[in-house]
Amino acid sequence: MSRVMNELDKKLINLLQDGFPLTARPFLTVSQQLAEMGVEASEAEIMQRIQALLDEGTLSRFGPMYQAERMGGGLTLAAMKVEEEDYERVNEQVNAFSEVAHNYRREHELNMWFVLATETPEGIAECIEEMEAKTGYHVFNMPKEEEFYVGLRFAL
Amino acid sequence: MLDLDLLSRPDAKDSFNPKESFNPKESNATKQHEEFILTEIDRALVMATQEGLPVSERPYQVIGEEVGITEDEVICRLEKMLEHGIIRRIAVIPNHYRIGFKANGMTVWNVKDEDIKRLGRQIGELPYVSHCYQRPRHEPYWSYNLFAMVHGTERAQVEERAEKLKAILGNSCLGNQILYSSKILKKTGMRLTKKTDPENPGDK
Numbered sequence: 001m002s003r004v005m006n007e008l009d010k011k012l013i014n015l016l017q018d019g020f021p022l023t024a025r026p027f028l029t030v031s032q033q034l035a036e037m038g039v040e041a042s043e044a045e046i047m048q049r050i051q052a053l054l055d056e057g058t059l060s061r062f063g064p065m066y067q068a069e070r071m072g073g074g075l076t077l078a079a080m081k082v083e084e085e086d087y088e089r090v091n092e093q094v095n096a097f098s099e100v101a102h103n104y105r106r107e108h109e110l111n112m113w114f115v116l117a118t119e120t121p122e123g124i125a126e127c128i129e130e131m132e133a134k135t136g137y138h139v140f141n142m143p144k145e146e147e148f149y150v151g152l153r154f155a156l
Numbered sequence: 157m158l159d160l161d162l163l164s165r166p167d168a169k170d171s172f173n174p175k176e177s178f179n180p181k182e183s184n185a186t187k188q189h190e191e192f193i194l195t196e197i198d199r200a201l202v203m204a205t206q207e208g209l210p211v212s213e214r215p216y217q218v219i220g221e222e223v224g225i226t227e228d229e230v231i232c233r234l235e236k237m238l239e240h241g242i243i244r245r246i247a248v249i250p251n252h253y254r255i256g257f258k259a260n261g262m263t264v265w266n267v268k269d270e271d272i273k274r275l276g277r278q279i280g281e282l283p284y285v286s287h288c289y290q291r292p293r294h295e296p297y298w299s300y301n302l303f304a305m306v307h308g309t310e311r312a313q314v315e316e317r318a319e320k321l322k323a324i325l326g327n328s329c330l331g332n333q334i335l336y337s338s339k340i341l342k343k344t345g346m347r348l349t350k351k352t353d354p355e356n357p358g359d360k
Contacts, residue, residue, distance in 0.1 A: 103341035148288035149280030
């Protein structure tokens with residue numbers, strides 16, 4: 001399953017984190033972009049590598065990253081303080097909500113942290129209420145009050 | 157699980173710099189704050205692409221067939237959504253654990269209210285901070301109002317960087333912590349679910 005990434009994989013991840021072309025043959029465009037960087041890889045080879053990186057889990061996503069708030073929806077970060085003996089059950093219950101975009105276990109008294117994305121701003125409160133009823137735990141709602149920076153890149 | 161080859165590279169320690177290749181197309185870097193109303197076609201496009209694009213020679217044609225529009229229209233609508241920040245970017249998202257960034261520290265700070273806007277902007281400008289937000293406190297359980305995500309190849313690197321943040325915050329910082337993630341419990345990205353059936357455009 002785990003595998004050492006080759007040089008092409010690293011170049012691809014570096015390049016495509018910044019953006020994937022909106023052209024009719026985007027993988028061909030990527031092949032041309034790589035050629036400009038002095039890396040030779042065919043359209044077919046690039047497609048094969050991307051699929052392999054997705055299959056093995058090195059890439060967790062490939063596609064458009066939508067911004068819920070810009071679509072008129074709601075978005076928030078929420079946390080829960082879950083007892084160890086309940087953790088698995090609560091995790092299952094929380095993950096079952098399609099509104100949960102991602103969920104991390106963190107080392108703190110507040111030990112479950114997840115992002116909620118809903119179709120309407122009011123959806124957040126409804127979802128939290130439902131989650132509290134289902135799990136029996138309080139949900140700490142921490143919506144952003146100000147965004148100072150977002151731009152995640154990993155240079156390989 | 158871990159890419160040891162990457163970790164053992166002599167330059168791996170300094171290889172994370174999220175802002176080095178900052179994309180000017182990134183939506184929050186520009187102006188689009190006006191409301192953009194999604195058309196039914198846009199909603200159908202969101203539904204068809206939110207789990208990802210197909211790895212195909214002509215992915216936008218495949219999506220177009222699914223939605224019932226041409227490849228050109230797909231490209232054009234996606235471009236429009238990018239321009240308006242509905243789409244932050246079209247890209248690959250690596251699983252950072254799998255590519256060697258095993259230390260993922262959510263640094264949280266209790267910053268004096270009167271200083272947070274000025275200092276938040278300064279912290280957000282640091283090359284190793286990938287996300288930076290002001291969020292509400294929940295006293296007495298949670299007293300931190302500034303969140304800055306710091307990724308590193310190891311915890312020592314995250315901690316070293318957190319010290320730099322602390323120095324910048326100075327006396328305005330009343331307390332801080334680093335919360336490490338020990339497990340990804342779910343990572344699907346956001347999903348449109350309700351009222352979005354493309355068969356039922358009236359259902360809104």
